[in-house]
Amino acid sequence: MANMAQTVQDERLKQEGLGARLMKRPELGAIAGVILVTAFFLITADSAMFTLSGIMNFMTPAAQLGILAIGAAMLMIGGEFDLSIGSMVAFAGLIFGASVVTFGLPLIVAIPLTMAVAAGLGAMNGMIVLRTSLPSFIVTLAFLFVLRGASLVGLKLASGGSTQLRGVRDAVQDDWLAPFFSGDAFGPIFVALAEIGLIDTFKNGTPKVPGIPVEILWFIALSLVATYVLLRTPQGNWVFASGGDRNAAANSGVPVRKVKISLFMVTAICAALVAIITVMDAGSTDARRGFMKEFEAIIAAVIGGCLLTGGYGSAIGAFFGAIIFGMVTIGLTYTDFDQDWFQIFLGGMLLIAVLFNNYIRKRVTGER
Amino acid sequence: MANMAQTVQDERLKQEGLGARLMKRPELGAIAGVILVTAFFLITADSAMFTLSGIMNFMTPAAQLGILAIGAAMLMIGGEFDLSIGSMVAFAGLIFGASVVTFGLPLIVAIPLTMAVAAGLGAMNGMIVLRTSLPSFIVTLAFLFVLRGASLVGLKLASGGSTQLRGVRDAVQDDWLAPFFSGDAFGPIFVALAEIGLIDTFKNGTPKVPGIPVEILWFIALSLVATYVLLRTPQGNWVFASGGDRNAAANSGVPVRKVKISLFMVTAICAALVAIITVMDAGSTDARRGFMKEFEAIIAAVIGGCLLTGGYGSAIGAFFGAIIFGMVTIGLTYTDFDQDWFQIFLGGMLLIAVLFNNYIRKRVTGER
Amino acid sequence: QDIIVVAHGQANDPFWSVVKNGVDKAAEHTGANVDFRSPETFDMVQMSQLIDAAVNQEPDGLVVSIPDADALAPSIKRAVEAGIPVISMNSGSDVSKELGALLHVGQDEYTAGKAAGEKLASMGGTVGICVNQEVGNVALDLRCQGFSDGFGGSVDVIPTQNDPAEVEAKVKAALESNPDIDTVMGLGASLVGEPAIRAVASVGRTGEVNVATFDLSASFLESVSKGEAAFAIDQQQFLQGYLPVSFLALNASYGLIPGGNVPSGPNLITADKASQVVELSAEGIR
Amino acid sequence: MTQDTTFHHGDPQREAKPIIQMKNIEKHFGNIIALAGVSFDVRPGECHCLLGDNGAGKSTFIKTMSGVHQPTKGEITIDGKPMNFTSPRDAMEAGIATVFQDLAMIPLMSVTRNFFMGREPVKGRRPFRRMDVEKMNETAVEEMRKMGINLRGPDQAVGTLSGGERQTVAIARAVYFGARVLILDEPTSALGVRQTSNVLATIDRVRKQGVGVVFISHNVRHALAVGDRFTVLNRGQTLGTATRGDITPEELQDLMAGGQELAQLEGSLEGTV
Amino acid sequence: MTQDTTFHHGDPQREAKPIIQMKNIEKHFGNIIALAGVSFDVRPGECHCLLGDNGAGKSTFIKTMSGVHQPTKGEITIDGKPMNFTSPRDAMEAGIATVFQDLAMIPLMSVTRNFFMGREPVKGRRPFRRMDVEKMNETAVEEMRKMGINLRGPDQAVGTLSGGERQTVAIARAVYFGARVLILDEPTSALGVRQTSNVLATIDRVRKQGVGVVFISHNVRHALAVGDRFTVLNRGQTLGTATRGDITPEELQDLMAGGQELAQLEGSLEGTV
Ligand SMILES: Nc1ncnc2c1ncn2[C@@H]1O[C@H](COP(=O)(O)OP(=O)(O)OP(=O)(O)O)[C@@H](O)[C@H]1O
Ligand SMILES: Nc1ncnc2c1ncn2[C@@H]1O[C@H](COP(=O)(O)OP(=O)(O)OP(=O)(O)O)[C@@H](O)[C@H]1O
Ligand SMILES: O[C@@H]1[C@@H](O)[C@H](O)OC[C@H]1O
């Protein structure tokens, strides 16, 4: 501590404001993007967007994407990709759906089972990548196809010929674990708040917001845990090291193989979690679930400041990246823009948000 | 030359067969994958797959993908991505379609115009990437959305409300340039070959294969040119250098900015070429053309040995990568397998082809 | 008056762009303020969120397509509970009532497929393929199933991705490896129907192999009128956009509503009618 | 040329059993033969210098010793027991710490994180066990200061350090995790005058504590200053091992240049290299 | 300590106009001040040594001179005309060739391709103008041989070369593209005995041809062997410039260590650094 104070007095250092120090963190730069996007929608969007229920509304997809994005971000920091997470959502959804509907398992069995299967597949991805030293891009791409195909075949088996498996809601509705993975949390509080008029209600008196969707809580919790792990534990240090330079890390004694395989497993488990939550919420699963989510997750991580080349990034950045992406995709529907222009706006907003975030960070840190 | 002969006699070198020397080249490793996939289909698929007409049949989509893949491979070697090439196919298709149908321009104007627009957009991509030093992944992703959206809006304008613009075939059929960009080449030769019985004919005597689809010729020509440029010209050297280590390259005097911007332009022009060929072949264009092609192009390049991190790869590798991808996608239809298994099979074959290619290369070169 | 349409297909999908044109036209005619929205891909989870977003804005009417009743039910019910009049269209005829929608405008997919199958069988077909470009969309599965049941003969389903070149090559591959195939049923006109016609031509069997497709495209209709293809199944999706919006506008103004579902299709377009429809299709109306 | 330094070279422990012994190590990369049979050992408390021309195979050899490469042929024993390192972590667990010629640092990571990479100190109980960040920062700054580098702060990214600063991080790290064997591959190449003295003094210090040191250098003076034995490699083979005192600096310098005649400039540069 | 070498130091050309002149250069990285006002010049035919402790700012300074960094403040003139390099290519075109401390090599590319990177010789006519691969290979092997490295082959990837081999590629390249100013940032750090003599001799040779050389080193002997003037940097500032003969080796060594007292070990290491 004394040392630090002393080095700060070094004549080779300029004074630097708190703002500048904060903005150096990759995660905090992304906040600038969130602020910009919020400002944009405050001006252009229907005021319903920023009511409590509007916020829950765009945070729900943001959270579902964000859970994936946090896994993807950790894996990217560790220097690898997983293109199979979208398909993994479908496949884990199938495993979970079949467990509860076809085999009638209780959640306490079905959920760990689903996660275990996902983790096993993630480990397999990782092992192939490490054993063959092929790029993870190509290995997990193969799994993208294989798992997507397996979901189709499996669904047809489980549902007797359809590509949709229904009846999950009925199967789980009385399970004591269900409230942790579906629906809205803190319902009674919201009802109470509505009664005293703090929350808007529909004409029939039910609160417009029945609670906080559980995925939002999972999302926040995971972001915090991931941030803690990355910044405060040895394992987090290993993740950065493995992604920064695999050989240098291994030569310094980092168990690179274990780290990478664990990251593949974590990412797969995140996908399984999203699968469980969305399947329970939707009450059904189909062969197209999670389609393209692998890319959206990577996008969110990159918006949040992760480098594609590994070794740099943050979970909190991915958190804000997912929120930006969620706000932009849902937010545009609150505006009066014609749907034909949707993609033009989506692309434009993404670019502007990222440019702005980048611009702010550079100004503040004085990088060239 | 004398030097080289001398260094080979170095006592610190083991003898090495011609095979080993050849296999060290990234492009030649990919041939192993092609051979494996061919062997697989020779056993499992209907014999129609490897008739002349069957070969043309899978080579046509392979060539369309391959033209994109060669652009993508060069850009990847140069250390950047372009996720907007799929949307660029749609957008260039719109520009081209509108030029010939709506404005009635002759091909000699419409084709350069389309390419110029594409090149301009490519340059814009590149300039944003270089100016902001944002990852190209995120910048071109924004263009993915923007160009896709612009194609829709533009098509509706050009066609008066529909998402399909028709009448291209009628508009171009008498243009002297048309045979270079559509239909089949060497028709007369094939007719002659058919007459002497070297090519199968339909009952009415016309050859079953009316010629070589022009995209296949473009594909081969581009692969050769790209290979030549990469291996034998200073510019090729700069591409490897820029992708290998941007700072080191710039510090050694490589004009990294120019190189990268040119590569973005080349990639966009490849997309425009595919757009022109497919729009003329189909006679129409619509807003969904080129959907997901950016990923397939990257996949083909990676199968062919390009590294995602840049600085390594080959155009010939991408050539074989596209052929592997094309064969695997179309091939299953020739087999008796249940078509629901398509994606499982696609993923599995991709993985096996790449593993095999990798295994062969390692065995031959003695890498660990 | 604010009316919101949430559909599962995108504005750049040729089929849905026609629906959207119908929506826009109705907006123009009724003077209502109408929004058309859809998820970026076929994504039921996101679609339910879009419905929620719409409900938050408390519009005077809501139009939805229902390709997966389980997934969308809670959101639709929430709309109904919130007192928003809901009309369903395109898909979901079977569940529409149960979820509280006022009525449904669309065609029954299975029946349409079956009708097509019967027609193709009557044209002499015995061995067919059903080309599905959107594997996993249950509505499309139903069509192939209906087709297979109505057709009677042997039917293989060929899944493809979204690329015309690939569809063409796959149809050609199927025709070459099984020369007995005499019928090709496509589930979309521009993505499957048109390349299928080219594939049939390239194996020299134009006229021998019957090509039919769901939905319309101007190019495909031209082929129908030239006799290169058998027919297209029109579900007049313009109506699926136009009618619900007008109904809801009238409902908001005067409380009027029709007493039952409106079947907008199926409507087989064969050579005799095709040429009249081409122009309308090119304008995005059919 | 100065050959007698004031270091007290203790008892060379000639009779002590070697900690690590490498026998007839060969290493091939594809068709390239980098090592063609090299034998070498390190005894506790000695500094064994590995010398040789550029490309002789020194780095390849010590990478084999520290588990980075598996030898193509040959045997490694530790305390007389055969050993087969499959990763650098194995070698570390056997008590071998290495400063690699390429330093094995992650440019994007901070000095502290690089310093402790793979061996982070923790505090607190599971599941709240976490890195002891203050201690890490303090230690890193302090160890660097001992080597003669005053860091501006422990959170500067290693990629933005100067060449010598970076090399010092690698040395300080290896020394800090005080092992049974310390391998230094050209540790002083980028160092300033002061930093070099510090490193040589440090070698002397740890040697006296009984650690076996392997020291690679192209600088005859540095080698003579701290070395107890000298092994010279040439084109992948050993030219022999000499003991301090048995060899003159001139002989050693000739051996280091690969035993070849020096370029005709040798005379003119006498004493400068 | 040997200070008189047999190099003939020609006419120091004290009166010649500087080729390049840097005035009050400052360079900040964010809140880090790497250079706080440094002035420096190079005259034709002289070897100007830039010396200083680790982290003093030497590399940062020569990067500014070769167009890698733009100075935060200060002026650069070439032949008296103000210059503003926006890229290293600009500097090269002005006749400045540099060996960077990090070498600026692409590990995945072959020796030949690295050697000629950015300045490939071509043959044939447009549009068939192509690299003259044979000539490139021959030249690369030959230039490396001149520096004392026998390559196995010109197509070995630079990433698989030994440290000294790699450094030699960078030096041979800069020398080959014989410029008006040759900047060498610690060029001998990884080199063997023979290779070092060769490099020092090469510096001497090109200087005699009228090239201005900037030479950075931590080795007092190397500096004294070839230097005509000596500028010492300390913590981003100039401590002053001395001319050959006006300064004793001991003074220079003290200056290089940043003017601070050497660690207490200095005595014991006398003459070894
Ligand atoms: N991975 C590799 N692939 C091919 N050749 C290699 C590889 N690693 C090293 N070599 C070759 O082996 C030889 C020995 O290299 P090494 O790095 O061990 O030399 P060194 O003695 O450490 O030299 P220096 O003093 O220059 O650091 C060199 O000629 C080098 O080109
Ligand atoms: N990009 C950068 N960002 C932040 N600080 C930097 C950057 N580059 C250099 N520095 C700092 O500037 C100072 C000068 O660095 P420089 O590399 O010029 O030193 P040097 O004199 O070459 O040292 P050495 O002899 O060790 O090579 C160092 O303290 C370094 O930490
Ligand atoms: O549901 C839609 C269907 O009716 C149409 O035929 O094709 C596209 C589908 O999205």
Ligand SMILES: [Mg+2]
């Ligand atoms: Mg070495």
Ligand SMILES: [Mg+2]
């Ligand atoms: Mg330096």
